[in-house]
Amino acid sequence: MDPELEDLFRDDPSLGETARLLRAARPDPEPDQHFRNRLRVQLVAEAQRSLRPRGLRRWLRVGPGHLAWAGAALGTAAIAATAVALFSTHVVDHQTVTAYSTIAARHAVSPSDVITVAFNQPMNHARVEGGLHIEPATQVTTTWKGNDLVITPLHHLAGNTPYTVTIVKPALVAASGATAAKPLQISFGTAPTPPPAPAAAPPPALQLADLGAVAGGSSVLFAPDGAVVSTAGYPPATASSPSPGATARPTPTAVSSPTTSPPPGSSSSPALLEYGATGSSTSLGPAATAAGFAPGGASLAAAVSDGSGGSEIILSQADGTQSHVLVDSRAPIVALTWATGGTIVYATSSSIASVDLAGATHQLATPAGNVVELAPGGAYAYLAPSGGQSGQLLDINAGSSRALNGATDGVAFSGDGSTVAWVSTAGAQPTLVTEPVGRDASASVSVPDPGAGITSLALNHDGTAIAYTLTPDTGVAKLVVAQLPSGTPSAIGPATSSAVFSPRGDALALLTASSGGMEAQRGSIPGSAPASTTAIPVGANSTLRAFVDAQARGDSATLTPLTASGVDAAARTPSRLSRSYVVDAVVQSDGSVKASVELIVDPTTSASAQIADETLTLSTAGPGQPYLVTGLEVTPLHDESSGPHVVNVSRTATHAGFIVQISFDSDLNPLTVPGAFSVVTADGTQLMPEIAYNPDSRTAVVTLPRASTGRLTLTVGSALRDVNGQAIASAFHTQVLAG
Structure with a gap:
């Protein structure tokens, strides 16, 4: 097939196969030497007849002209029939073996897919x-379904990787003895997936304390003194109430919290409830759909049902006393937050407004989508997806919004309102994603089980820790508390429907399932601490991921604000890239970050994969300033070498030692792994690390003794072989700052 047709059918190889068959079946025409003269005579004669005056009878009479046009129509039909006949004849002609695959030339094949030929x-x-x-x-297994060969990878395909499947020509032999005209080559690329979570000792369990039963749909928050508050908890029959100084007001007749039955010994109506350290609880007011404490903790605002289908915001002291209605909304209030000590931002599903402590309101936005959540501080809001599109992050002051790729039901904001997290369903499997609210620079977060469902997100105050419920296809769901951006788990707990970090980040308030319904719990994060990582700063990671993703898209509009003056990233980035990934990133002694990146053009049937090796330097002008790409070195595109390639490096410090994980795109021969890795100190001393290989993730785990200190050099040498016996093309070196 010629190059023009190959390019035309690149995204649909089945059409390309059809085109090849039809082209091969096309007969060579035998032109009639006298056709042009006869056609000219017939057209002139028909024109003369058409110009003569005629009556109705002449119009109805079937003449030679009518027969000519009818003949032309029949001729067209005959030609079509001939083409169909020729094509059909070619398909059933089994003298030549042909084959195709539906994944050929695709660039985002799911890593869990099989390859069918x-x-x-x-x-x-x-x-x-x-x-x-x-x-x-x-490594694969093969099965046959009729004439289809099904190739199943033993350890799934590697994410974000170009693949070429070849069946050599001598092997393309039919049962009848027919052969193929040429080898079969199928080229495709896989969709990106997060790298494996950094290795660490098993994370400790949260230290849980049961607080009390809650109504379904309740949420939890922390009071200024660290106590947990439930927006719809069932108080015990002896629960205390606000002091007599509170302003009396009737309890609403309808509460917009769910309807689970109260447990024995509890009050029949849920309330806004604060749980004391001794197991006691105090009612701060009627059950609420949303609540929040003012900066400094002196005041409490709660949105409660007004009994008429709308909501009231009740303002009180932090202990629930001296309460009064601040504003009444005709529509139910779904979220509220304090913008300042004197202003509250609140939202219904269709509008966002603010109210000051005197009750004066101001309309801020009437977004096109339904409001689901407000960021702390009230600068941003999350809008539910509609029309099959992703959810939107709304900048309330600017009135602009942007899509959070793959976001669906909800998001989590950090306590300072600077970071948003969500679960993207845009890819082959759910992906945990974080992003600064002020910039389109998302970064995926590794999770312990990449195929599991992810729900109930929470971020700590500054976006350096995340909690989420992980639900595997088989097994028990659990809460995972992890560090950002690495994704390293630091604690685990029971699956939860709602979670929130304490202001200091040392505890979580949870809502968990119990035999009687839902229960509020407080989980202290053990201070023995979690594994620490040597990951690069969060800001550098966000800039790096956004920059590399923009290079793969050819998005110069995104590259420009991520680079320092004088760095022309768009001009130096190779064109027509298919994908890119960060191999390694290390903090330098001057505080800058140096990253190694691979830029890839996927293979085609006529060209092998092309790759460019890139080194980036990221720096910041000072505290609070963004990281920018200040240096860029990139090689010309060249053919990708055979053998295994390093695709990701991560580092983790645990109580057991210092761990480096190196992931590969190939299935490795495990017998060659131990002898291929070496670690030396700055003075040349050879260390003896423990080395293990996980074939499921294609990851080598190198554990250094805890006593190792200083800047070390880890090398992957040419002794490393993949399962095909191919060696790594050149030694790989990375720096490790231990101790």
């Missing part, structure tokens, strides 16, 4: 399987 006739199974070769090296 469809042949046009029954094949010699043993010959075909014997000629199968996959690059990067991948």
Whole structure:
């Protein structure tokens, strides 16, 4: 097939196969030497007849002209029938073996997919399987379904990786003995997936304290003194109430919290409830749909049902006393937050407004989508997805919004309102994503089980820790508390429907399932601490990921604000990239970050994969200033070498030692792994690390003794082999700052 047709059908190889067959079946025409003269005579005669005056009878009479046009129509039909006949004849002609795959030329194949090759006739199974070769090296099993060869990777495909599947020509033999005209080559790329979570000792469990039963749909928050507050908790029959100084007001007749039955010994109506350290509880007011304490903790605002389908915001002291209605909304209030000590921002599903302590309101926005959540401080809001599109992050002051790719039901904001987290469903599997609210610079977060469901997100005050419920396909759901940006788990707990970090980040308030319904709990994060990582700063990570993603998209509008003056990233980035990924990033002694990146053009049937090696330097002008790309070195595109390639490096410090994880795109020969890794100190002393290999994630885990200190150099040498016996093309070196 010629290059023009190949390019035309790049995204649909089945159409390309059809085009090849039809082209091969097309007969060579035998032109009639006298056709042009006869056609000219017929057209002139028909024109003369058409210009003569005629009556109705002449119009109805069937003449030669009518017969000519009818003949032309029949001729067209005959030509079509001939083409169909020729094509059909070619398809059933089994003298030549042909094949195709539906994943050919695709750039975002799910890593969990199988590779199916469809042949046009029954094949010699043993010959075909014997000629199968996959690059990067991948262990597979093969089965046949009729004329289709199904290739199943033993450890799934690697994410964000170009693949080439080849069956050599001598192996393409049919059961009848027919052969193929050329080798079969199928090229495709896989969708990105987060790298494996950094290795660490098993995280400790949260130290849990039961607080009390809550109504379904309740949420939790922390009071200024660290006590947990439930917006719809069931108080015990002896629960205390606000002091007599509170302003009396009737309890609403309808409460917009769910309807689970109260447990025995509890009050029949849920309330805004604060739980004391001794197991006691205090009612701060009627059950609320949203609540928040003012900066400094002196005041409490709560949105409660007004009994008429709307909501009231009740303002009180932090202990629930001296309460009064601040504002009445005709629509239910779904979220509120304090913008300042004197201003509250609140939202219904269709509008966002503010109210001051004197009750004066101001309309801030009437967004197109339904409001789900407000960021602390009230500068941003999350809008629910509609029309099959992703949810939107609304900048309330600017009136502009942007999509959070793949976001669906809800998001989590950090306590300072600077970071947003969500679960993206845009890819082959759920992906945990974080992003600064002020910039489109998302970064995926590693999770312990990449295929599991992720729900109930929470971020700590500054966005350096996250909590989420992880629900695997098999097994028990659990709460994971992890560090950002690395994703390293620091604690685990029971699955929760709602979670929130304490202001100091040392505890979580949780809502968990119990035998009687839902229960509020307080979980202290053990101070023995979690593994620490040597990950780069959060700001540098956000800039790096956004920059590299923009390079793959060819998005110069995004590259420009991420680079320092004088760095022309758009001009130096190779064109027509298919994908990119960060291999390694290390903090330098001057505080800058140096990162190694691979820029890739996926292979085609006529060209192998092309790769450019890039080194980036990221720096910041000072505290509070963004990281920018201040240096960029990139090689020209060149053919990707055979053998295994390093695709990710992560580092973690645990009580057991210092751990470096190095992930590869190929299935490795495990017998070659231990002898391929070496670690030396700055003075050349050779260390003896423990080395293990996880074939499921294609990751080598190098554990250094806890006593190791200083800047170390880890090398992956040429002794490393993949399962096809191919060696790593050149030694890989990375720096490790231990101790």
